Amino acid sequence: MNGQLPLRTRRDFLSQTGMGMGALGLSPFLSSLQASSRSLNPLAPGKTHFPAKAKRVIHIFANGGPSQVDSFDYKPELEKFHGKEVPGEHLSTERKTGTLMKSPFNFSQKGESGIWASDLFPKVSEMVDDLCIINSMHANVPNHEPSLMLMNTGAERVNLVRPSMGSWVTYGLGSENENLPGFVSLCPGGVPIVETQNWRSAFLPGAYQGTHIDTKNTHISKLIPDIRNPRMPRELQRKQLDLIQEMNRQDGEKTGLDPDAEARIHSLELAYKMQIEATDAFNVEREPENVRQLYGETLHGRQMLIARRLVERGVRFVQVWHGAGQPWDSHSEIAKNHGKLGQEADQPIAALLTDLKQRGLLEDTLVIWGGEFGRTPTVELPTPGANAANTKLGRDHNHHGFTIWMAGGGVKGGYQYGKSDDFGFKAVEDRMHVHDLHATILHLLGFDHERLTYRYAGRDFRLTDVHGKVVSDLITQR
């Protein structure tokens, strides 16, 4: 698909939207037309390079940087060396850190796999047999902005203009439901740092940009702009739409409709349906009581349930942010701050996995959990000035080694990949860079990351730039 949008024929488009020629009474002559190379419908389903194991993605973004040694990377040595200097190299991070600090959370072996996990995520850790935990992640720098950009766009410089992973995936795969945007970013209460750049499409067409939804709003008209006409009840709007389409049809008959004009006729119908479908997708009240209870009737429960409703309806890529800014950034009081965040996130995430599994959706839905980096096993030292007061028993950013997990979508469950050193400071075995993660995610979705390219400004761009290797150890053989 070099150089232009994936080419989709008009005929595909019509069958995909369930609107055959007859539906709109278009001239039969048109049905023999091939669409021009200008892509009329950028969200029509695309073709993968090889059969995909995952068809959609839910990326749970613990923005701010969750601590690996307090969650899924158990380090008994940390207990022993608590309060002592790091034997060996003390890696540098954003701020100065001191002695090693044991986790305030309790670890135990879980599931049949016996993987160690802490009670920071009590319910999620009960599901380790479904998780593919990568303990050897590493990124390039210990700062939020570049690391967020790296994780989301594969290019860490904030001022480089690169499409986000969700945009790439939507570009490659299109959407399974044109009544909804293909890529949705749920973030309650505002935006993360670096803001909308986390989900923008950059040089890819705007159709692939993430639609940001502030899930703190419960009112649908505030969730998606222009989703409802405030001046016209639906029955009257239908009348209006019929008039528009009849005029379009009559005008088209005179000269023959060209593909652009025809595409617009269809998009009007899609928009009309979207008004209802989008309203419905975001209405978690429709879920039975037991499902709502499963997720918990909290902000995070609600947005995770929305995420499931969206992927269930064919949205390709859903990103679920913990909150505006960088909530997981616990420079101080890791016990209290991480504890609170874990409590907010745990039940909804566990519920999502359970629910997807029950519906048979987990099999081809890739769930990814993680932050832009992890945290130091050492305690952050107070720095003179503004931070003096709030650094107490907290941890600094750590890009040398961190943990993420994936579930479903063709990754092995109950599986741990890679190792960090004895203290969880640095990835040492089977090191997996963020580019490798991207390559692997695209692979699971059926794409060779070196071939999913877009020609722009004289170059073929790709999510992994010139890097990335697929880590096939993570992938199920089925």
Add this chain to the structure above:
Amino acid sequence: MVCTKTERPLLPGFSFRAIGVAWLLACTGGAAEEAAKPSTFDTESIRFFENEIRPILAENCLDCHSGTKAKLGLQLNHRRGWIKGSDYRPVVNLENPAESLVLHAISHTPGKKVKSMPYEKEKISDESIAKISRWVEMGLPWPETPGAAEEDPRNHWSFQPVKPPTIPEGVHPIDHLIGEAQKNTGVAPAEKADRATLYRRAHLALLGLPPKFGELSAFVADSRPDAEAWPALLKKLMKSPHYGERWARLWMDVARYSDTKGYEAGGRERRFMHSYTYRDWLIQSFNEDMPYDQFLRYQLAAEQLVDWNKPEKKHLAAMGFLSLSKNGRSELIIDDRIDTTFRGMMALTVACARCHDHKSDPIPTRDYYSLYSVFSNSLEVGTPTIGEPKSGPEYEKYLKDLAKQKKVVEDFLKPKLDQIAKENPELASDRTRLMNKLDRAARRELQNKQRVVDKFVADSQMEPAKAIILKQKEKPSGHAVLIRGNPARRGDTVKRHFLSVLTSDPQPIYESGGRLEMAKDISKPDNPLTTRNIVNRVWMWHFGEGIVRSVDDFGIMGERPDHPELLDFLAHWFVENGWSVKKLHQLILTSRTWQQQSHNSQEEKNRIADAENRLLWKFDSRRLELEQMRDSILEVAGSLSDEMYGHPVRILEKPYSTRRSVYAFIDRQNLNPIFRNFDFSNPQESTGKRPNTTIPMQALFTMNSEFVQNQAAILGEKAQSQKDGVGWLHRSVFASEPTENDRILADSFLTAFESESSALGPRQTNTEWSYGWGSIDFKSGKVKFQPFPYWTGDSWQIEKEYPIKNSPLSYLQARAGATHPGHTNNESVVYQWRAPDGMTVSIRGVLERSSVGKGNGVRVLIASESSGILFDRVLDPSGSKLVTSLQDVTLAKNENLYFLVDPHENNSSFDSVRWSPQVFDQSGAWPKSGLAETFSGPATPATPWGAYAHALLNTNRFLFIQ
């Protein structure tokens, strides 16, 4: 040096002869240059290479070190690569072969600061090492591969001088050349479009606005022949000031125009404050038809071209082209400027050569850093005032307030600096150095205080117009090549010069800072890229596609011109005609090629021959761009403001501006998604061609947005007062009379809409729901319902005061999903749901009451007009939840269903409840309707005429250029 001689025996039996210079290495300089000459070797040495060496390389080296993605840039798959070495250093030493780095690497020689090779694999056999050593000693014999000796990319079409074809007398040159191209292809051009179509097309193309009916009809009725009337019309249109507004915006895509710098951490002010002066300069320049070469030079080096003491000082604003770049580290700002300049003005992707020689085009990294040096010698210093200084009481007040604001900063700073000066008396007189000594906390605080001042200045918009300029350094310096683009790895320092592919040998060196010289080189009449670039872009802006479709890449990876002769003709003609863009429009728009209909009677046949219409056998119709669409809506509704210039306005936020879209505030970092939904350019980087997509989000905007609805309502209101409303609307919106069919459709729509609306009766909201209070007769099930009259913005209630003291109405109120009844049964909360059609429905919902154990609970009822009470339960105070579900409720069209919360036995204490019942049509024909999801404020119902006007604004007839 070994290879300076053309022929030299290396070993008995081997000879080595240079045969030419590979372009790739022409500019890499240093010892490698001469050695790079491809050579011929005798058969024996070639056989040695093929049999002994090539297998070793293939097995051990080439996985990582071949092709364009070779590690360290070291390509070992051809001899050139061996000679060139890695991006960092040579790997063979032909004078002293034993000291070749490559041999140290494979021999794992200790202490040579080179990684052992093959990387992380076992050492190759001693025998193999010996063979490689011998091969290096032999001078790297390698077979000449005929044909693989790269075609010199300098011969690529776009670098060749413009060669205009000869055009016979008496023909339109465009039509002649397109006609020639169509010959023998089986493709036939379309008919000429009628005057009305062409008038509208030209109006939108040149002014970005739809025509007015009166003017269009006058032109259609003009008795002069087309050959006279049409050119005169084009001239007239281009005199309109709206012309500059349209064409400035197109160039703003090229210039990645934005009113903000991009991402700034820590809440620092992002607005440029004076970006608009560049936009205004563009508008004026297009309107004045400034010669394009001068237009380019001003944008690159106005500060060296104009007299700062004369009115021509206004041209300083042109430098926004460079200065409105993304923020960030200096090397990225410079990269952005190089990219925007060369991709925008010459369709060359020079920025690809930042980290390595361009992978396909003849642009070595040294060229990049030579241009880099031009920009690194240009500093952002000061913003000279170019507008009238302001005056008057408002301005006086602004100055006073500003002084106050600045004083806050100074008051904060002074004691701190005094303290530092006391401790460091030697710095006392140097404020900059004193500032440098501020501690982190003080700096942060200073930043916070400064931010407030910056915001105040930006918000006030009281500063006189200023130009954001660059200035040359007094003493320009060369710049080192940054190896692989890494500022920490410096290579040779390069001199400032223009692109080597376009300059003769020896290269003229820019002695001064070089920006003016570069501007002159770019705008030279014989620069084949510059002239082809602009005529190609103007062509694209008229036809939707360029003659070269990759409009910002004329390199080897880009497309070839579909009509090379036409491109060269236009480029040449353009320069001959004084670089006049207006004349170019005149030439294009008088061609039959442009004047074709947007449909062709031989469509099917033509498509088979040329599916993409590269042979221009019709005019491709297309959707209006965002700006054209928005401006058209405002124009036909009579709302468009003709105010020109000035500070940007936010066009997608309330109160909706009626200014033209060119004046929109463009936020580089957080552009409102609606812009990109309509394929607006990405303000992060220079845009060649906007994408062309059709997605439902676009339709949601035209169908539902308040902005479009407002304009439709204005049109509707005017139409209603006309004798012939339908005719008036068609003339206003389409600049044409309605057809008979249009009238039939209009009449039936207006009638149906009217009658449906009145059947629905006056409505509190535009949903099926109404919110109010009243009572129910527990026996008959008859409900008394009164809608709440007062809307607070998020809740319905009796009046503004809440709660109402000393009244049984007290806490009565309805919010989305939450409510509270009044004191008695007479003040129950009542929600009314009106069935939009006859249907059988089910009802779901859970009522929740949080004050468990307090008060006496609530009584919950559901009733329909025809069946009376359907549900009647009491939630007693011990319970917190009550499931309110029903099945199989049959309703007639427009029949009401009531949902009541009764305080139960006239005790409303602690009766705050949450309830969001939902109604489902069991047949599935109607979507479900939930109280909370649809909860809305008062209806501002569309009138039939407003709805009709709104429909017209949504037709393809209005939204497309035909």
